[in-house]
Amino acid sequence: MTISDRKEREKEKRRNDIVDAAEALFFSKGYEAVTLDEIADKAELSKGTLYLYFKNKLDLYFFVAGRGLQIMIDMFQETLTGEKTGLQKVRAIGEAYHRFFTQHGHYFQTVNFWDSREIDSYLGIPGGETCHQLGNQALGMVARAVAEGVADGSIRPDIDPAKAAVVLWGQATGVFQLLQTKVEHFLQCHDDFPFASVEEIVAFFFDMIERSLLPGPGGKA
Amino acid sequence: MTISDRKEREKEKRRNDIVDAAEALFFSKGYEAVTLDEIADKAELSKGTLYLYFKNKLDLYFFVAGRGLQIMIDMFQETLTGEKTGLQKVRAIGEAYHRFFTQHGHYFQTVNFWDSREIDSYLGIPGGETCHQLGNQALGMVARAVAEGVADGSIRPDIDPAKAAVVLWGQATGVFQLLQTKVEHFLQCHDDFPFASVEEIVAFFFDMIERSLLPGPGGKA
Amino acid sequence: MTISDRKEREKEKRRNDIVDAAEALFFSKGYEAVTLDEIADKAELSKGTLYLYFKNKLDLYFFVAGRGLQIMIDMFQETLTGEKTGLQKVRAIGEAYHRFFTQHGHYFQTVNFWDSREIDSYLGIPGGETCHQLGNQALGMVARAVAEGVADGSIRPDIDPAKAAVVLWGQATGVFQLLQTKVEHFLQCHDDFPFASVEEIVAFFFDMIERSLLPGPGGKA
Amino acid sequence: MTISDRKEREKEKRRNDIVDAAEALFFSKGYEAVTLDEIADKAELSKGTLYLYFKNKLDLYFFVAGRGLQIMIDMFQETLTGEKTGLQKVRAIGEAYHRFFTQHGHYFQTVNFWDSREIDSYLGIPGGETCHQLGNQALGMVARAVAEGVADGSIRPDIDPAKAAVVLWGQATGVFQLLQTKVEHFLQCHDDFPFASVEEIVAFFFDMIERSLLPGPGGKA
DNA sequence: GATGAATGAGATTTCATTCAT
DNA sequence: TATGAATGAAATCTCATTCAT
Numbered sequence A, B, C, D: 001m002t003i004s005d006r007k008e009r010e011k012e013k014r015r016n017d018i019v020d021a022a023e024a025l026f027f028s029k030g031y032e033a034v035t036l037d038e039i040a041d042k043a044e045l046s047k048g049t050l051y052l053y054f055k056n057k058l059d060l061y062f063f064v065a066g067r068g069l070q071i072m073i074d075m076f077q078e079t080l081t082g083e084k085t086g087l088q089k090v091r092a093i094g095e096a097y098h099r100f101f102t103q104h105g106h107y108f109q110t111v112n113f114w115d116s117r118e119i120d121s122y123l124g125i126p127g128g129e130t131c132h133q134l135g136n137q138a139l140g141m142v143a144r145a146v147a148e149g150v151a152d153g154s155i156r157p158d159i160d161p162a163k164a165a166v167v168l169w170g171q172a173t174g175v176f177q178l179l180q181t182k183v184e185h186f187l188q189c190h191d192d193f194p195f196a197s198v199e200e201i202v203a204f205f206f207d208m209i210e211r212s213l214l215p216g217p218g219g220k221a
Numbered sequence E: 001g002a003t004g005a006a007t008g009a010g011a012t013t014t015c016a017t018t019c020a021t
Numbered sequence F: 001t002a003t004g005a006a007t008g009a010a011a012t013c014t015c016a017t018t019c020a021t
Helices: A002-029 A036-042 A047-053 A057-079 A086-103 A105-115 A126-152 A161-188 A198-213 B002-029 B036-043 B047-053 B057-079 B086-103 B105-115 B126-152 B161-188 B198-213 C002-029 C036-042 C047-053 C057-079 C086-103 C105-115 C126-152 C161-188 C198-213 D002-029 D036-042 D047-053 D057-079 D086-103 D105-115 D126-152 D161-188 D198-213
Strands: none
Touching: A002 A036, A002 A047, A002 A057, A002 A105, A036 A047, A057 A086, A057 A105, A057 A126, A086 A105, A086 A126, A086 A161, A086 A198, A105 A126, A105 A161, A105 B161, A126 A161, A161 A198, A161 B105, A161 B161, A161 B198, A198 B161, A198 B198, B002 B036, B002 B047, B002 B057, B002 B105, B036 B047, B057 B086, B057 B105, B057 B126, B086 B105, B086 B126, B086 B161, B086 B198, B105 B126, B105 B161, B126 B161, B161 B198, C002 C036, C002 C047, C002 C057, C002 C105, C036 C047, C057 C086, C057 C105, C057 C126, C086 C105, C086 C126, C086 C161, C086 C198, C105 C126, C105 C161, C105 D161, C126 C161, C161 C198, C161 D105, C161 D161, C161 D198, C198 D161, C198 D198, D002 D036, D002 D047, D002 D057, D002 D105, D036 D047, D057 D086, D057 D105, D057 D126, D086 D105, D086 D126, D086 D161, D086 D198, D105 D126, D105 D161, D126 D161, D161 D198
């Protein structure tokens, strides 16, 4: 029992060491620029060994993305403690997602990399499956928060939690992605319009979201 | 003059033929799966010749994305004719973007591919520069529509057009991307929540947007 | 004594189990296509354990070949019972070899695999040494039969048994090998010549051999 | 015309250079011990280039075998000039085959390597197809010689040329192969029987063949 | 301009074999 | 003895890109 346990733990540790090495490289050079030889070198292992632990380069990358998703989910979970209305929970998740984006930009990128792939392209790859699970888990948290908000009256009653979760998730991801890839440029080029800071944009985004969820006279006819 | 003009036109035509060939392949197999050999074959040219017209594979892909952006912008422009309030224009652009996504899913994907790249990775590549211009143009159209709305009172006055444009663009793109890559799965897996159809999700999204733009009592303090 | 005997027997049994597993795989997929992982799996052992019983993959294969040689030799021995002239014994061995080829085509192949290797490549490997012994034994049987034939007058007197044994062995092996590897094709492609059945070819071969061994006027000057 | 001709010739030359390099290595170390990197090095080309000219390592090896077969066939053709009876032609081919074996032992080995493979394993590989053609050609020469012998009365009339060709080919190949792989040992180990020299064995073999082909009283009923 | 052969790097994969436990 | 993780070398294959003609 203890022996196989130890083996299991060691195997897990080794896998982790590899992901550590890969992650550092992926973060510093991007997916395409990294070679498996480099990863093997950095992990002080042979290339063949990598293939004992991962199906291929993409699988390895998805494991990094999985880490990112896990960190993100942990941040969500942390933020949900304490008494909160549903709407407050939605906002809390949104802010946690934003903190995740800010504090773990590289992980956000890996998650996005995964997110922008068609499902068929990662189901069947262990790392991809993991991401899939975690992605669903995250979406479920949003949906549950919305449902609570509908139940406790902090969110307007005509909202379908599932629809809302998908839309909220897509919106936030899209906005953050845009900020990540184009932000430098937007803050420079104010030819037509004076562009605001990233923080202002994010604040505006959160305000928009809140408005659209609040109960009020604007209920869809 | 006329000679070099003709040369230029011929060169342009040839470039177009190549993009035609590349586009068909990219659409059917995705960027990575397509080889320049295939493109050269399909264009009935040698591989080396491709490099006379394009800097590299990515450049070629960005030219396809540029076509997509142009189509999208044309759709925007078309929809903006007639008497409309600013809010109606914003909605019209949103709906045109959605039509673009629906009717030109493959182009939407190429545009997204470009969109998810850091600026540095495409400035300096002709195709990338084109995308950059067109992307800015599109964003400008949104900002202008918002500004008009603010001016004509159809959009609440405390909104900054530039911020709003960035946020709106990111939101819509993120939602559509999510629908494109994960939609099949979402429509199947309604374990916790009954997932709605794509149309319902989109409708909900537009409703959210409109709510958040409307003038009303919810004005940010 | 009894303990080490038991150990020995157990070791032998284990070795046999491994050869059983390997044999099945080699027969179905050929030497190169089989991996030691597969063999270990099939034998329900770890890969490392295989190396406690065999020097390497080739050694293991030679053990299979050794089995084949033993079966062949047994078939030779069986066929030599009863009153027979030397020529009849030679023929009997030839027919037994042919039965071996027909009934144990896979073993014939393994034997051939060994046979076509240079001596240096298998001396020093236990399985190879075994094959070597058994091969010599088989050749000796042929030589003895020829010698008997010379003695009893059924084979022409100017024949040297050793030379004849080598030649007969090589001839038969070569013909059978050709039949095994190319037979399907030969029976189809009769463009220039109407190819006969395998049986006819074998019959013709035996007839040739007999003619060349018979005493008669054709004695080499 | 001349341009594409030159290209063709150059391509052929390049292919030949590669085969030259590969041949030298295969001859000195054997198929398995040679790596494609070595071949590329020796040919002063990149490994990728090898794959422009050959499907894989085996294909390359078969091209070497093809050279061997061509040399062999040329030796056959040379020997068939001049007035000869069918039987004399058969013998001449046999002796040429023996010279090929003696003077081009390495080529004989490559040919044998091919010969011992099942047809399915090399059809579909260009080099294998070439070998197949050449092998058939060689066999056809034997069959034709036998047919002539039957026609001119130098070979007994009840012989079927096709059957005889297959059998003769197999016999000779088998005997030579045995001599090549085991000869050193046979000439040493004369425990039971005094082994003769290689030459004597070959002479005996040819004598056997001739006896079995000659017209005479032993005609099969 | 146009060609296509050549490159060189790297992904992917496979495996026999070794070794620490 | 037995294990199975790790190795390291190699085969295979693919491709974007370059370059001599």
